[in-house]
């Protein structure tokens with residue numbers, strides 16, 4: 001089970017809900033992914049216009065835990081305001097803290113992220129910060145009490161996959177909370193790789209919503225996450241510099 005604060009999930013794939021070409025496809029992809037956690041930017045909900053159509057209305061929301069995120073925030077104060085709005089609207093107590101500091105790479109601002117997390121933890125939120133793949137930042141955030149860390153594999157929507165596997169491994173090795181590899185995943189192999197490195201879960205969006213066949217890709221990602229996890233649990237053979245014959249050599253005639 002993946003446990004984040006008080007919440008537990010069987011699925012280790014978290015899915016973003018942005019950029020689907022059509023809501024029917026989104027619904028089918030969400031179902032195919034087997035996810036139990038859907039993330040979305042609070043700003044996409046018309047909280048003050050509840051009668052207006054919204055992107056979650058085709059989904060059976062009793063089946064999913066909603067993970068609101070603070071996308072759009074550029075400062076800790078903005079992120080905190082968005083998180084409070086999400087909680088006041090009856091959304092989950094979990095909040096994915098996303099404070100972006102750069103427009104081109106859409107990378108999170110570490111200082112503002114820490115500041116926002118401190119305030120939200122003091123207010124009783126279950127806090128999941130989106131961060132760059134930064135070992136020390138992951139460590140400091142755990143020291144202040146976050147409930148998971150979400151290091152990026154590579155910039156959001158870039159599809160560049162896992163840029164720094166060693167850094168992710170170090171973050172994972174010393175983590176006391178779940179590590180969810182978030183953003184930049186392109187193919188099922190990236191998702192499987194993240195799990196093989198020991199990640200507790202993967203969060204992705206563009207790889208599915210932008211695929212030619214989002215429903216098929218959602219299923220592929222589900223299987224990849226499961227397969228990577230199984231492979232990690234099964235234990236892999238050591239890497240060697242030279243070949244080791246796979247057939248037993250006993251009984252061979254030698255001259």
Ligand SMILES: CC(=O)[C@@H](O)[C@H](O)COP(=O)(O)O
Pocket residue numbers: 016039071098130155156157158159182183184185203204205206207
């Ligand atoms: C941090 C963030 O917003 C990500 O959750 C993003 O939505 C997913 O990134 P990809 O679209 O690259 O999978």
